Amino acid sequence: MPQVTSGETPYDDVPEPEPPTPGGAPQAQTDAVDALLDEIDVTLQANAEQFVRSFVQKGGE
Amino acid sequence: MASVGASVRVCGIETEYGITDRADPGANPILLSSMLVSEYRQSVGAATAPWDYGGEDPLNDQRGYRRARGQAHPDLLTDAPARADGGVTLRRRRGSWEDPSHLNAVLSNGARLYVDHAHPEYSGPEVTTARDAVRWDRAGDEVARRAAVAASIDGVSVALYKNNVDGKGASYGTHENFLVERAVPFDELARRITPHLVTRQIFTGAGRVGLGQRGEEPGFQISQRADYMEAEVGLETTLRRPIVNTRDEPHANPARWRRLHVIIGDANCMDVPTLLKVGTTALVLSAIEAGDERLDVLELKDPVEAVYAVSRDLSLGRRLPLASGASATALEIQRALLEIARDYATDEGDAEVLARWESILERLGRDPFACAADVEWVAKLQFLGRLRSRNGAAGEPLPWDDPRLQAADVQWSDLDPTRGLCSRLAAAGAVERLVTDAQTAEAVTTPPSTTRAWLRGRMVGTRPEIVDAAGWSTIVLDRETDHGDLEVVTLDDPLATTHPLLDSLLAP
Numbered sequence: 001m002p003q004v005t006s007g008e009t010p011y012d013d014v015p016e017p018e019p020p021t022p023g024g025a026p027q028a029q030t031d032a033v034d035a036l037l038d039e040i041d042v043t044l045q046a047n048a049e050q051f052v053r054s055f056v057q058k059g060g061e
Numbered sequence: 062m063a064s065v066g067a068s069v070r071v072c073g074i075e076t077e078y079g080i081t082d083r084a085d086p087g088a089n090p091i092l093l094s095s096m097l098v099s100e101y102r103q104s105v106g107a108a109t110a111p112w113d114y115g116g117e118d119p120l121n122d123q124r125g126y127r128r129a130r131g132q133a134h135p136d137l138l139t140d141a142p143a144r145a146d147g148g149v150t151l152r153r154r155r156g157s158w159e160d161p162s163h164l165n166a167v168l169s170n171g172a173r174l175y176v177d178h179a180h181p182e183y184s185g186p187e188v189t190t191a192r193d194a195v196r197w198d199r200a201g202d203e204v205a206r207r208a209a210v211a212a213s214i215d216g217v218s219v220a221l222y223k224n225n226v227d228g229k230g231a232s233y234g235t236h237e238n239f240l241v242e243r244a245v246p247f248d249e250l251a252r253r254i255t256p257h258l259v260t261r262q263i264f265t266g267a268g269r270v271g272l273g274q275r276g277e278e279p280g281f282q283i284s285q286r287a288d289y290m291e292a293e294v295g296l297e298t299t300l301r302r303p304i305v306n307t308r309d310e311p312h313a314n315p316a317r318w319r320r321l322h323v324i325i326g327d328a329n330c331m332d333v334p335t336l337l338k339v340g341t342t343a344l345v346l347s348a349i350e351a352g353d354e355r356l357d358v359l360e361l362k363d364p365v366e367a368v369y370a371v372s373r374d375l376s377l378g379r380r381l382p383l384a385s386g387a388s389a390t391a392l393e394i395q396r397a398l399l400e401i402a403r404d405y406a407t408d409e410g411d412a413e414v415l416a417r418w419e420s421i422l423e424r425l426g427r428d429p430f431a432c433a434a435d436v437e438w439v440a441k442l443q444f445l446g447r448l449r450s451r452n453g454a455a456g457e458p459l460p461w462d463d464p465r466l467q468a469a470d471v472q473w474s475d476l477d478p479t480r481g482l483c484s485r486l487a488a489a490g491a492v493e494r495l496v497t498d499a500q501t502a503e504a505v506t507t508p509p510s511t512t513r514a515w516l517r518g519r520m521v522g523t524r525p526e527i528v529d530a531a532g533w534s535t536i537v538l539d540r541e542t543d544h545g546d547l548e549v550v551t552l553d554d555p556l557a558t559t560h561p562l563l564d565s566l567l568a569p
Contacts, residue, residue, distance in 0.1 A: 019375035019376055020375060020428065020429045020430060025430045025431070025433040025434075025443055028490070028491070029434060029443070029491045030443075032489035032490065032491035033443060033444050033447050034447065035489065036444075036482065036486060037444075037447060040482075041448075041452070044448075044469065045452075045465065047468070048463075048464040048465040048467070048468035048469075049464040049468075051464075051468045051471070052228070052464045052467045052471070054081070054086030054087075055079075055081065055086075055228070056231070057079050057081075057090070057180075057227035057231045057233060058178060058179035058180070059178070059231045059232060059233060059299055060077040060177060060231075060232070060233025060234055061177070061178070061233060061234040061299050061302075
């Protein structure tokens with residue numbers, strides 16, 4: 001059953017918890033990330049701004 | 062076929078893809094989307110059918126019905142209303158309102174590919190397991206990818222993205238549909254499913270760069286869709302979007318079923334989140350159908366506020382106020398739901414969902430980055446975190462509003478496997494896949510065998526010359542008959558995999 005604690009905690013009163021820092025991923029995983037970044041770093045640097053500006057969608061559903 | 066009973070949950074996933082022309086960013090998305098559908102229809106030859114709008118036009122149906130007992134298949138013809146399951150009624154031939162073929166295609170895998178607003182949408186066939194939901198969802202990505210290739214002619218280069226936001230305010234949806242027993246009162250269904258829909262994002266979220274509907278605040282959050290949820294319950298899907306949608310259109314016997322239309326979910330490029338999105342929700346729905354009162358203690362005080370709070374809490378430590386006055390973290394609520402759900406598992410598929418659910422909750426609680434291969438927001442955060450630290454200056458990582466991070470967020474979901482960052486990580490073995498490329502390719506042309514999609518898909522795939530149109534619960538036949546009318550086969554039971562007339566037409 002739920003591990004609830006009593007006492008209400010409003011959203012605004014609590015400090016923002018710290019986000020996680022990378023560490024738990026296996027080495028093979030981070031190697032794959034680095035290998036991909038090696039491939040895309042340069043083009044990303046050159047094209048990102050233009051790409052982001054032109055990525056415009058209409059709302060859907 | 063699966064046994065009929067409470068353990069069979071009919072479900073399906075619809076995906077609207079982001080669309081652009083790489084060669085012309087200003088290209089009209091409606092035009093691009095209709096090119097995509099019509100070129101795909103041409104590329105697969107005859108094996109598609111138009112969408113049947115006839116069932117959605119009562120006036121026309123009424124005028125079209127007439128008795129013809131002596132004329133064709135007397136055992137099958139019925140003068141009962143159109144809802145008579147398995148029955149065949151007659152309909153006059155259509156006039157000028159016929160569905161334009163460039164906007165719609167019913168496919169041989171039982172799915173529908175069409176233009177919805179300014180996006181191409183793939184509505185997957187009805188399935189009965191989370192595994193099959195993943196498989197025919199991946200098939201949809203492959204259909205869309207092939208369609209983009211087919212439509213990339215005359216200097217056009219169609220790019221498709223399986224995401225939900227453009228970072229400038231627009232959002233488009235990935236919807237799940239579940240049949241739920243109508244005996245469950247709707248307000249009870251809405252109340253008891255809400256805590257799950259709000260908190261499941263910790264393992265279904267696809268991750269998003271930017272906070273706020275327009276990404277006005279720099280940062281990273283767990284869910285693509287969270288910032289677009291503005292109401293607890295409602296009918297809308299395009300404005301004031303609700304956590305629980307009230308559309309009541311079961312495409313099945315309405316006396317027995319409602320269709321829960323879930324619009325809060327993210328588009329997932331990874332398989333495990335899709336499996337859990339469908340699998341965990343189906344199990345919680347079984348608990349709701351059983352009237353399990355243990356769910357009530359999880360009721361949130363302010364569900365809409367909680368959607369935002371959970372999406373922004375990368376630590377997973379934030380406490381959410383409950384209606385009871387107590388509080389719980391999203392992880393605690395999910396652990397409680399997991400324990401309740403254990404009582405409703407009935408087969409191996411459920412057991413896999415429970416095992417993965419438990420494992421992911423354990424790892425998320427210990428170290429979220431231990432989920433980099435099977436939780437999408439974690440995989441994306443890990444990738445972007447590396448990008449930030451490699452390119453930062455003066456010991457500081459790249460700020461979250463750097464265009465490189467925003468671009469990588471979008472390119473993560475590019476359906477072109479040579480470009481999509483998630484696809485490329487999967488190809489490198491860094492992302493877990495549940496469905497092989499061969500299984501996906503087969504599901505592009507083959508329907509699931511456990512639902513009426515089996516009849517629809519095979520009719521479209523093998524007898525397209527006599528299929529006038531098809532819908533979720535109808536197949537309209539156009540063949541040589543004495544009466545000269547179209548024949549509408551009604552399949553109100555989503556689990557119908559046989560039908561005397563259709564089986565006779567499908568026989569080799």
